[in-house]
Amino acid sequence: MESRPSTDLRPIATEYNGKDxxxxxxxxxxxAxxxxxxxxxxxxxxxLLWDVAGYSVLRDVLHFIGY
Incomplete structure (x- = not known):
């Protein structure tokens, strides 16, 4: 069994730039x-949850401009 400090990251976690x-x-x-x-x-x-609840900004805008 390999023992290493718990602060070492797995190699895949540092793939981008050596940081987590x-x-x-x-x-x-x-x-970022x-x-x-x-x-x-x-x-x-x-x-999506806001829209399902009935508060759709897109639907209100389309209704306002006549579509």
């Missing part, structure tokens, strides 16, 4: 794209 892929780092870096995608998925799901 889930670390929240400020600036333009590979981690991962976090951007995660927040986009949360926002899309939130809008």
């Amino acid at each position: 892929r889930n670390a929240f780092l400020f600036g333009f870096n590979p981690q 794209e991962l976090w951007n995608g995660r927040f986009a998925m949360i926002g899309f799901l939130a809008y």
Whole structure:
């Protein structure tokens, strides 16, 4: 059995730039794209739930302009 310090990351976790892929780092870096995608998925799901609840911004705009 291999013993190593618990702070060592698995090789796959440091594939991008030698840092943890889930670390929240400020600036333009590979981690930013991962976090951007995660927040986009949360926002899309939130809008879908909002739409299912009956509050559709898109439907209201289309109704307002006559479609």
